[in-house]
Amino acid sequence: xxxxxxxxxxxxxxxxxxxxxxxxxxxxxxxxxxxxxxxxxxxxxxxxxxxxxxxxxxxxxxxxxxxxxxxxxxxxxxxxxxxxxxxxxxxxxxxxxxxxxxxxxxxxxxxxxxxxxxxxxxxxxxxxxxxxxxxxxxxxxxxxxxxxxxxxxxxxxxxxxxxxxxxxxxxxxxxxxxxxxxxxxxxxxxxxxxxxxxxxxxxxxxxxxxxxxxxxxxxxxxxxxxxxxxxxxxxxxxxxxxx
Amino acid sequence: xxxxxxxxxxxxxxxxxxxxxxxxxxxxxxxxxxxxxxxxxxxxxxxxxxxxxxxxxxxxxxxxxxxxxxxxxxxxxxxxxxxxxxxxxxxxxxxxxxxxxxxxxxxxxxxxxxxxxxxxxxxxxxxxxxxxxxxxxxxxxxxxxxxxxxxxxxxxxxxxxxxxxxxxxxxxxxxxxxxxxxxxxxxxxxxxxxxxxxxxxxxxxxxxxxxxxxxxxxxxxxxxxxxxxxxxxxxxxxxxxxxxxxxxxxxxxxxxxxxxxxxxxxxxxxxxxxxxxxxxxxxxxxxxxxxxxxxxxxxxxxxxxxxxx
Ligand SMILES: Nc1ncnc2c1ncn2[C@@H]1O[C@H](COP(=O)(O)OP(=O)(O)OP(=O)(O)O)[C@@H](O)[C@H]1O
Ligand SMILES: [Mg+2]
Numbered sequence: 375x376x377x378x379x380x381x382x383x384x385x386x387x388x389x390x391x392x393x394x395x396x397x398x399x400x401x402x403x404x405x406x407x408x409x410x411x412x413x414x415x416x417x418x419x420x421x422x423x424x425x426x427x428x429x430x431x432x433x434x435x436x437x438x439x440x441x442x443x444x445x446x447x448x449x450x451x452x453x454x455x456x457x458x459x460x461x462x463x464x465x466x467x468x469x470x471x472x473x474x475x476x477x478x479x480x481x482x483x484x485x486x487x488x489x490x491x492x493x494x495x496x497x498x499x500x501x502x503x504x505x506x507x508x509x510x511x512x513x514x515x516x517x518x519x520x521x522x523x524x525x526x527x528x529x530x531x532x533x534x535x536x537x538x539x540x541x542x543x544x545x546x547x548x549x550x551x552x553x554x555x556x557x558x559x560x561x562x563x564x565x566x567x568x569x570x571x572x573x574x575x576x577x578x579x580x581x582x583x584x585x586x587x588x589x590x591x592x593x594x595x596x597x598x599x600x601x602x603x604x605x606x607x608x609x610x611x612x613x614x615x616x617x
Numbered sequence: 618x619x620x621x622x623x624x625x626x627x628x629x630x631x632x633x634x635x636x637x638x639x640x641x642x643x644x645x646x647x648x649x650x651x652x653x654x655x656x657x658x659x660x661x662x663x664x665x666x667x668x669x670x671x672x673x674x675x676x677x678x679x680x681x682x683x684x685x686x687x688x689x690x691x692x693x694x695x696x697x698x699x700x701x702x703x704x705x706x707x708x709x710x711x712x713x714x715x716x717x718x719x720x721x722x723x724x725x726x727x728x729x730x731x732x733x734x735x736x737x738x739x740x741x742x743x744x745x746x747x748x749x750x751x752x753x754x755x756x757x758x759x760x761x762x763x764x765x766x767x768x769x770x771x772x773x774x775x776x777x778x779x780x781x782x783x784x785x786x787x788x789x790x791x792x793x794x795x796x797x798x799x800x801x802x803x804x805x806x807x808x809x810x811x812x813x814x815x816x817x818x819x820x821x822x823x824x825x826x827x828x829x830x831x832x833x834x835x836x837x838x839x840x841x842x843x844x845x846x847x848x849x850x851x852x853x854x855x856x857x858x859x860x861x862x863x864x865x866x867x868x869x870x871x872x873x874x875x876x877x878x879x880x881x882x883x884x885x886x887x888x889x890x891x892x893x894x895x896x897x898x899x900x901x902x903x904x905x906x907x908x909x910x911x912x913x914x915x916x917x918x919x920x921x922x923x924x925x926x
Contacts, residue, residue, distance in 0.1 A: 425812070451814040463812065465805040468798060476802045479795040480815040486795070526814055 376438070378403050378530050378562045379424065379455075384433035386419055386586075393419040394430065395586035401530070406553060406563045408573045408594075410607050411583030417566045418460060420583070421532045425457055426450045437530070456528035460535045460566075462519035466508030470499055470518055473507050477525035489525070496555050497521040513540040513548060520552050524559055531556055533565035537572060545569060549576050570598060570608060582607050620789050623872065624782045631778035635771045643770050647842035649882050650777045651835040653875035656862045657788060658831030663868055664797065665821050666804030667721065671729035672859045674736050675706040675829040677851030679836025681746070682706070684754035684846040695756040695773050699780060699837045706833020710826045718822035733851050740848035751847025754840060770842070777838045781875070784831060789871045800824060832859075861900065865907060867914015877915060 379401040386394035393416045401407060409417045422428040424435055426447045435442050442450055465473050474493050478486035494500045497517045502510050507518060516536055523531060536552055537545040553576050556563045567573050573580060573594060580597040582590040584606045590597045597603055604610045634646055655676055662669055679702030686692040686701055713732055720728055741749050757764060759772050791797065799820055802810050807817040840846050849855060858881070866877030884903065888896035911917050 446811070447808075448811045448814055448816060451812055457812060463806055463809040465798075465802045465809065467805055468801055472798050476795070476798045476810075477813050479799070480810075480813045522809070522813065 376403075377401060377436070378438065379564075380434075380436040381420075381424070382434040382436070384420070384423060384435070385431045386416075386423060386428060387431060392416075392586040394423065394433075397433070397586075397588060399581060399588070399591070401562060401564060403529075403562055404560065405578050406556070406565070406576060407579045407581060408577035409564060409566045409581050409583060410568070410570070410573060410597075410603075412607055412609065415583035415607075416586040417583050418534055419586075421457060421534055421564075421566070424450075424532065425455060451526055451528070454526075454529040455532065456523040456526045456530070457532040458516075458519040458523045458534060458536060460538060462512075462515040464507040464515060464518060464522070466506065468507060469504050470494075470507050470510060470514070471503040473518055474499075474521060474525065477522040481526045483525070493521045493525065496558070497551055513544050516540060516548060517551060520555070524555060524561070527559070528561055531559075531561045531563050533563065535566050535568065537567065537569060542569075545572055546575070574598060620786060620871075624786055628778055628782050632775050635774040635778070640770065643774050644842055645882055645886075647770070647774050647777055648839060649875065649878045650774075650781045651839035651842065652859065652862060652878040652881070653835075654781050654784060654838065655832045655835035655859050656866070656874035656878060657785060657871065658828035658835070659859055659863045660868050660874060661788060661792075661800075661824050661831070662828040663863065664792065664800035664804065665817075665824050667725050667821065667825075668860060668863075669729040669825075669828065669856070670726045670853065670860060671731070671733035671856050672828065672832045673851045673853065673856035674729070674733035675710060675832030676836040676839070676855060676859075677733070677736055677740070677846075677848070678706045678709055679703065679833030680840040680846045680850045681740070681836075682833070683756075683837035683840045684752065687754040687756060688752055693755055693757040695759045695769075695776055695841055698754075698756055698841065699776065699834060702837025702840070703830045703834040706836065707826060707830035710829025710833075714822045714825040714829070718818050718825055730853060730856065733856055734853060737848050737851045737853075740851060747847070749848060751845060751849075753845050755844070756841055773838075773841045777841070780834060780838070784834065785871050785875075788827075792871075861904060864904065865915055867911075867916040869913065869916045873914060873916045880915070 377400045381397050381399045384394045384397040397420060411417050419428065423430050426445045430443060437453060437455060442453065465476060471490060471494065474490040475486055478489040483489040494503050499514065499517060499521065502514050507515065520533060520536060537548055540548060549572055577594055580594050581588060582597055582603045589606060590600045590603050631646065635643060655672055659669065659672055682705035683698035683702045686698050717725060717728055740746055746752065756769065759776060764772055799815065803817045803820045810817045836850060862874060862877045862881050865881060866873030885896060888899045892899065
């Protein structure tokens with residue numbers, strides 16, 4: 375199976391801050407991978423580099439076989455990588471439905487109206503269709519952000535904290551909808567998440583970031599149990615063996 | 618269809634006005650149409666969240682293009698002049714747009730103002746074009762048909778009405794569909810537009826081009842009405858007038874620019890007659906009142922009435 379996305383030796387610094395320090399990762403098709411890590415660990419930076427928003431100081435990003443470093447977010451979107459944002463990026467003065475219509479029309483779907491109705495149903499947004507995107511609850515904004523990202527029929531979907539800012543009891547429901555839609559669209563998913571229950575429940579593989587680097591990579595069972603992950607990512611107090 | 622009905626009604630009304638009303642009213646109606654078209658173009662641009670303080674540039678280019686055809690090339694056909702005005706403005710907008718589409722907010726506004734002032738400077742310095750005095754133009758035929766002296770303006774008003782209505786219908790159509798939503802999308806969130814795979818730059822560029830062409834058409838129509846062009850057409854006060862009318866009318870309706878242009882012209886005529894030294898101040902006060910009480914423009918009044926009815 376050839377990889378969907380390969381990151382090779384990515385480096386990125388902001389002044390003295392190392393946001394990416396030698397990141398090497400490979401993502402296989404049809405997988406759901408979670409990126410975890412404390413605040414400032416470099417998860418969003420990784421997504422920003424992959425989507426061309428930031429240019430790495432060095433390293434390569436291969437989408438399939440193609441090196442996409444230097445491409446703009448727009449070009450990368452057109453190649454087949456889409457994303458949602460930590461803070462939903464919507465058209466606030468348009469209705470929920472119009473937001474999707476813009477997305478579907480840009481994606482040049484045969485019938486944007488029908489595709490929009492489909493997305494409204496799949497993402498359970500239909501009751502909010504006529505409301506202004508700027509005025510609906512955060513959970514709905516999160517879902518809309520993902521629905522818009524999926525409109526481009528991408529091969530790879532990057533989700534930056536799809537459940538942040540919503541109440542704990544809504545998280546599972548949101549992820550059920552999101553992952554269900556992603557599976558139906560047969561896209562590879564990489565999602566950033568702080569809630570370890572969500573990670574354990576939805577991810578097939580977990581990559582743990584710390585200080586711009588990767589400290590663990592593997593199945594949820596092993597990664598979430600690893601001592602350095604519990605210490606640096608989950609923030610448990612673990613007494614030093616030596617102490 | 619509501620838009621088509623409004624279009625036909627407007628055409629009928631303007632034609633009746635052209636045939637029946639006194640010359641001064643025909644003149645006023647032409648100016649109103651000319652400014653309405655320019656301001657409608659401004660609304661196209663405002664959809665993407667940008668305000669140009671330099672539409673006088675294209676208004677002037679349209680006016681001078683029409684006038685030069687008559688003066689320099691002895692082409693005296695009004696239809697040719699109108700089309701040439703729009704085409705000349707579109708050409709320059711296509712060039713300057715490459716630069717301007719990369720700017721936003723106050724930078725866009727000031728840069729557009731700067732270009733209009735450059736043209737103003739060039740015109741004032743240009744003796745061949747009459748410098749500050751400008752020069753006269755004469756249109757005697759329309760689509761090749763010779764017109765008797767006296768009826769020319771009436772025919773030009775009908776022609777202007779047809780052009781304006783067609784342009785307004787096109788804008789209406791354009792904005793009801795994807796392009797209108799995309800433009801709003803660019804205004805709301807360019808990042809998302811890029812991340813959907815579309816180009817905010819291109820959307821701004823195209824809307825800038827449309828606005829420029831419409832200002833050129835308006836300029837040519839105004840030149841036909843006045844029979845004279847001078848550098849004032851490109852001056853910042855002219856551009857400011859367009860922005861004023863746009864705010865006066867609001868952005869909710871395709872008709873708003875025309876209604877607002879009419880009110881503006883009427884206001885100015887009355888004010889300059891009764892208070893020749895104070896009319897600018899009265900316009901300023903009117904503007905203040907609108908921004909404070911009707912921030913979405915006069916059109917909110919019509920909306921309110923419709924809602925309460
Ligand atoms: N554009 C930028 N300019 C300067 N510093 C930045 C920029 N983007 C990120 N950083 C810094 O890089 C580091 C990594 O940030 P990043 O946003 O990738 O963290 P994160 O893992 O997504 O954290 P969080 O969980 O809080 O979202 C942080 O120290 C951050 O302050
Ligand atoms: Mg982040």
